[in-house]
Amino acid sequence: MRVLSGIQSSGKLHLGNYFGAIAQFLELQNSGNECLIFIADLHALTTVREGARLRELTRDVALDYLALGLDPFNPNVALFRQSDVPEITELFWILLSVTPMGLLERAHSYKDKIAKGIAPDAGLFTYPVLMAADILAYDSDEVPVGRDQQQHLEMARDIAIKLNQTFDAKYIDRLNASKHGQDVHGILKIPRARIQDATAVVPGLDGQKMSKSYQNTIDLFGDDAQTKKRIMSIKTDSTPVEAPKDASMPIHALLKLFASPEEMKEIDRTFREGGKGYGHYKQRLQELFFEKFGAARAARRELEKDPAKVEAVLAKGAARARACAAPVMERVRQAVGLTR
Numbered sequence: 001m002r003v004l005s006g007i008q009s010s011g012k013l014h015l016g017n018y019f020g021a022i023a024q025f026l027e028l029q030n031s032g033n034e035c036l037i038f039i040a041d042l043h044a045l046t047t048v049r050e051g052a053r054l055r056e057l058t059r060d061v062a063l064d065y066l067a068l069g070l071d072p073f074n075p076n077v078a079l080f081r082q083s084d085v086p087e088i089t090e091l092f093w094i095l096l097s098v099t100p101m102g103l104l105e106r107a108h109s110y111k112d113k114i115a116k117g118i119a120p121d122a123g124l125f126t127y128p129v130l131m132a133a134d135i136l137a138y139d140s141d142e143v144p145v146g147r148d149q150q151q152h153l154e155m156a157r158d159i160a161i162k163l164n165q166t167f168d169a170k171y172i173d174r175l176n177a178s179k180h181g182q183d184v185h186g187i188l189k190i191p192r193a194r195i196q197d198a199t200a201v202v203p204g205l206d207g208q209k210m211s212k213s214y215q216n217t218i219d220l221f222g223d224d225a226q227t228k229k230r231i232m233s234i235k236t237d238s239t240p241v242e243a244p245k246d247a248s249m250p251i252h253a254l255l256k257l258f259a260s261p262e263e264m265k266e267i268d269r270t271f272r273e274g275g276k277g278y279g280h281y282k283q284r285l286q287e288l289f290f291e292k293f294g295a296a297r298a299a300r301r302e303l304e305k306d307p308a309k310v311e312a313v314l315a316k317g318a319a320r321a322r323a324c325a326a327p328v329m330e331r332v333r334q335a336v337g338l339t340r
Contacts, residue, residue, distance in 0.1 A: 002034045004140040006082070009058040010044040014217035016202040016210030019257055024144060026069050029077045036138055036321055037065065042082045042130060046123045062310050064221060067300035072313040080317030082134065087325040092133040094336060098162045099129050108151055132156035136188045138324040144194040153193040160188040167335040187335045202257065203250035205234050220293060221300055231286050236278040245271040251281050258288035
C-alpha cells in the first residue's frame with residue numbers, strides 16, 4: 001500500500017507539527033507500507049514571497065525530518081521536494097480544467113482565510129487542486145489526515161472522479177454498480193483518508209492551538225536559550241504555590257505530551273492538592289523537552305555540516321516519486337489527448 005504525506009515549508013517546525021502529524025508519519029516508515037513524504041514548497045508560495053527564505057525553510061524541513069528519525073536508507077521511504085516533480089504542476093493544470101468553481105468556493109480553508117482578511121489570489125483559491133495533484137499523481141492508496149483536514153482529501157476524491165467521468169464515458173456506470181464503496185478502476189485512483197482520531201491538538205504559549213500564525217510556538221530546533229525562555233513564558237494565572245492549580249492551563253496539556261503515565265499521575269495530584277508553583281512545572285517541561293529532542297537536535301547540527309548529503313537524499317526521493325508518477329501521467333495524457 002502506498003501512503004502519502006506532506007508538510008508545507010512555510011515556517012519553522014514546532015511541537016504542534018510534531019505531535020499533530022510528524023510523529024505519526026515517522027511511525028509509518030516501519031509499517032511495511034510504501035511511504036512518500038514531500039516538502040510542499042509550491043504550496044508555500046502562497047505565503048512565502050522571498051526566494052532565499054523559501055529555499056532556507058525547505059532545507060530546514062528536510063533537516064528536521066532526517067534529524068527526527070526519518071530513515072533515508074529505508075527502501076519503503078522517499079523524502080522529496082514537491083517542486084522536483086514537474087508532473088505535479090502538469091497534473092495540476094489538467095485537474096484545473098475539470099474542477100468546478102463551486103467546489104473550490106466551498107473550501108473551508110479558503111473561506112477561513114478570507115474571513116481573516118487575507119487577500120484572495122488565484123493561488124489561495126486553487127490550493128486544493130494542487131493538493132489533489134499531490135495526492136493523485138502517485139496512485140496514493142491512503143493519506144493520513146486529521147478530521148479538520150478531511151475536506152481536502154474529499155475534494156481530491158471529487159476532482160479525481162470528475163476527471164475520470166469526463167474522459168471515460170462508462171466510468172460513472174461502473175462506479176454506481178460497485179458495492180460497498182470498493183475501488184473502481186479509472187484513469188485516476190481514488191484515495192482513502194487515514195483518519196488520525198488520536199492526533200494531538202497541542203496548545204501554544206497562550207493556550208490557543210499552537211500555530212505559526214499565532215506566534216505562540218515552541219520550535220523543535222530553536223536556540224537553547226530562546227526555547228527555555230519561550231517555555232517559561234507559557235500562559236499561567238496568579239494562583240499561589242500552596243493552592244490547587246487549574247488543569248486547563250496550557251502547561252498541563254504540554255506536560256501530558258512528554259511525561260510518563262506515572263509522572264503524570266503525580267503531576268495531576270499536585271495540581272489538585274497544590275504545593276508547587278507553575279514555575280516548577282515549566283522547569284520540568286524544559287527538562288522533558290530537551291530529554292526527548294536532545295539527540296535529534298544534536299543530529300541536526302551534524303546534518304547541517306553536510307548539505308550535499310541532504311540534497312542527495314532529496315534527489316533520490318524525487319527520482320522515486322517521479323517513477324511512481326510516470327505511469328499515472330501516461331494514463332492521464334493518453335486519456336485527455338496530450339499524447340500522439
